[in-house]
Amino acid sequence: MENRKSSNSSEAVNMVQNDARKKLSALIVDDDRIIRMISKATLKKVCIEEIEAVENGQKAIDCHLEGKTFDIIVMDLDMPIKNGVQATTELRAMGVKNAIVGVTAATSEKDKQDFIEAGIDCLFAKPLTVEMVQAVVSKLGDI
DSSP: OOOOOOHHHHHHHHHHHHEEEEOOOEEESOOOOHHHHHHHHHHHTTTTTTTEEEHHHHHHHOOOOOOOOSSSEEEEOOOOOSOHHHHHHHHHTTTTEEEEEEEEEOOOHHHHHHHHHOOOSSEEEOOOOOOHHHHHHHHTTTO
16 A cells, blocks of 8 residues: 555644645545445545545546546546546646545555556555545645
């Protein structure tokens, strides 16, 4: 698993609280309805209130083409229509600079490496946890 973690958990909590005051927004991109629900609940636990969820990478791209923006994009690797690698590659080519958090149940090192090379900022195993989200939010200024 590749990720960026805060060296000080209390610092991460403070940054989450500070960033939460900025009303962070997130896009969840996952074909599994239950995972979308779990991810949404997890994001809400760290005060990310503006959350949209879509079921494939093409819909994530469509959101951005419609002018929507998000502070964090939680992107699944394996999805129909347009997978996480394809969607991330296209979003980065479109100029999307926001944090893209890759999540996957994949065990293949090649799949993980392809996802990282597509432009995700960090990669976590499913399901997303509060600690994972806190680590990402605490690093938003660095991404």
